[in-house]
Amino acid sequence: MIKALILDLDNTIFPTKTISDEVFAKVEKLMAAPGSNMSKEQLEEARMELSRTPFQKVADQFGLSEELKTKATEILNNTTYDKPIAPYKDYEMVHTIPLPKFLVTFGFVKLQQSKIDCLGVRSHFKDVFVVDPERSSKTKRDIFLDIMAKYGYDKKELLAIGDDPESEIAAAIDLGIPTYLYDPESRFKTGKVTYHEQSYKKLVKLIDEQK
Ligand SMILES: [Mg+2]
Known part of the structure; x- marks a missing residue:
């Protein structure tokens, strides 16, 4: 579950x-x-x-x-973004799912933080992790382990959602966390992921069916 x-x-x-x-x-x-x-x-x-x-x-x-x-x-x-950013149309579906959510993003810290604020999504997350890979040795895999340890989740109780098979998706697969590859432009062939979808419709259905 x-x-x-x-x-x-x-x-x-x-x-x-x-x-x-x-x-x-x-x-x-x-x-x-x-x-x-x-x-x-x-x-x-x-x-x-x-x-x-x-x-x-x-x-x-x-x-x-x-x-x-x-x-x-x-x-x-030293770059930040300061104008409103529109999320994907179907992100709203994710936002309304009544489960705790964690945001994990790697990159230039100030820039990533400013994007989160311009999107107005910070409050949608129980915890937000922004890591600069140039300044930290932590990987996404490490952060996922931290989330499991800190919040007490088993790998099967999480679902990692992302667009990059070589980044968050690979880290999650490595840890045995189920994966949801979000691929609205159909850029990828189906690989090892648990779910490979062009939208968040399937995600909503999955969570609904658990009830
Ligand atoms: Mg990405």
């Missing part, structure tokens, strides 16, 4: 691409500057990737220089 939900933030509660151009504008400018040696096509591709992949991964993928990475990291460490 599922007693609590663990949610990811980016591309799980809201489509990150709605704000990523604005958030990464300065970094994209750096990448476009002479000396970065990125082609127009690469820049366009990097822009897309930044809306769904952590900056560090994108930087490595495109072979950004250490200097550029350092500069970009400094910028992003």
Whole structure:
């Protein structure tokens, strides 16, 4: 029986691409500057990737220089977002599920915190975990273990919901926590996940059926 939900933030509660151009504008400018040696096509591709992949991964993928990475990291460490953000339309369904929820998000702490506030969802969660992987050695797997220990849940009493098979979904699978891959754009083939859905309808049904 599922007693609590663990949610990811980016591309799980809201489509990150709605704000990523604005958030990464300065970094994209750096990448476009002479000396970065990125082609127009690469820049366009990097822009897309930044809306769904952590900056560090994108930087490595495109072979950004250490200097550029350092500069970009400094910028992003001090970037916040300050306008209202709209969640996915069907997020409301998740919000109304009467179970405790935990938000687990990794990235630049100030930026992630500001996104939570701009979305207005902080109060929907029993606890919120924001971790900067550059400053902490904790992984999502560690945080999930912390939640189980602190709140006394067994792995089978949790459901990890997210959009990234290599991040929160992999961490949950590793721990034996059931998984719900939210994939509104059908980007992934069905893999090892417990549920693979384009919306939150199935989630609502699952919880309803437990009653
Ligand atoms: Mg995500």
